[in-house]
Amino acid sequence: MNRPLTTQQPITATIECQQLSHSFPMAGERFRVLKGIDLTVMPGEMVAIIGPSGSGKSTLMNLIGCLMTPEQGQLKILGQSTIGMSKAELADIRRDHIGFVFQQFNLLARTSALDNVKMPLMYHDSAVADADERATKCLQSVGLGDRLDNHPSQLSGGQQQRVAIARALINRPDILLADEPTGALDTHTSAEIMALFRQLNQAGHTVVLVTHEMEVAEQADRIVMVRDGCLLQDTPTMRQTHVPRAEGS
């Protein structure tokens, strides 16, 4: 859904949270995990959400990722409110607008890279004709054009995460949502994956990273710090989008 943005209209925020609150039942009471978050992500931004475990950043990510609907407050994905949506409607939003990248890659075992990347296409209402072609392009864009037939077990951790990123790109999402994408990788590979995210961001993708590592967060344009369910800080980083770092390594 890479719609061309026209200058005549006011630009719609990719993600818009207003007084977003959420709670879980815990020991008979409700534990308020998010206490009124205001957050706006504009198209083409690269934002890192950072916070210690238990801060509520995972819940925030699950809400942004439309894996659940918020209890209170407003959440709009490309101007569309997710409040009161059914499971099926949320699934459509995820399919059409969001690409997930997980810490544990979550690739299908004993399945080729190409088939892994193609998998999300089977949940479209009508069959996607050029599925192989699209998946190949996605794998090429993450630098795995020569690994189409390899199974996850035949790939390194970094390569597996690249396959997962290609899978996230297959539905041409408006948001790339990455949950600790470097959590299972060594420092060197982490740098490569972060470089890839930056590259994708420069190519126009909106990227939201969730992490607890400052070094990872610093690769983004903006760092949003969450603690105890509140938004503590929302600061731009010193890094300029177009300065390449550790690229080509």
Place this chain on the structure above:
Amino acid sequence: MNQLATALISLRRNLMRSILTTLGIIIGISAVIIMFALGEGAQRQVEEQIKSLGTNILMVRAEAIRSVGATGAAGNVNRLYISDADAIKNELPEVVAVGAYNRGQAQIVYGNQNWNTGIQGANVDLLTASNWQIADGRAYTESEVRSGAKVVLIGHSVATQLFGDPTFAVGETVRVNKIPLRIIGLLAAKGQDMRGFDQDDIVIMPLTTANRRVVGKSGKDINRVSRLVVAVDQEDNMAFVTEEIERLLNQRHRIAAGQTAFSIMNLSAMLSTRAEANRVFSSLLAGVAGVSLLVGGIGVMNIMLVSVTERTREIGLRMAVGAKPRAILSQFLIESVVLCVIGALLGVTISLLAVMLMQYGMGWSMALSPVIMLISVVGTALIGVGFGFYPAYKAANLDPIEALRFE
């Protein structure tokens, strides 16, 4: 289409498990089909026997005289004679033909071929009464019976044994208990009787020829027969004719009232009773087989539940990339239906092979019913839906967040 391929791929991924699960279905469906084939076969065999026998046949046999259930002293045995047959035919207008015969066992020799077979000495009417056709040559005549002519009709199996090709038999001379007899006719093949004996392993000759020359009876016994075969004009008259024959024979043999001296059996009625018993028994067996199919279905459900638990993270992932609950539901349903249908098709193949083996290899009477095969395949697919639904429902209702976090 896509989902079918996905189902096949994931079933192949756990090949051994899929095969073992399918085995339950295979065994269940084969059992159902084989049991029905056996039941149908037995049924059809009985029907054929009834047809070959005719529904209008009464068998009359002399028995020890009994008065109200108590058997008389040994030797107090009643006897049937050829004249009884004539009397029945002459007295009762409802009777079409009365066959009378004696049975024995004899050695039959042709050249260097030697065969022990059953012999029947019979009157002319026996062939009519027992619905026996002549395949080649001719039957013997009334005058040949009177004169005790040295002629014989040969059964299909005996002719095959002695001549290789039964069509060579007519016109040849064989020795039956050293008496040379000319073969004048070949009996049409009748197959097995209801106890599995070969009805074609027999030679039939005029009663007098058998009694005088082959068995060697004398005096009054020359006209003695062991059984009468009475053909009645229509089925409705069977009960009436049975009573009349008993009355007539009691009168002729001076049997006191209240005593039983003859047994008169309606063979097709006996066969029908037997067929009914067969049917009940085979339905019972098919029912048991159906239960094993059900157990197979439970096996499928079990393995689908395991599969859902095992693939919780995969389900979470699929939901995250946009799979609706319904898509997950149908994916797992398709998987269990595919498992069941593959099992059903293999089961049908195996039962076809087994039925052929039993039919041609072991000579059992089997009848495959395409309807039963279709019903069991469709039924198995329904079992797949039925038993696959709960696991699929469970998968579809997983929370994607929990599922993705599942270790």
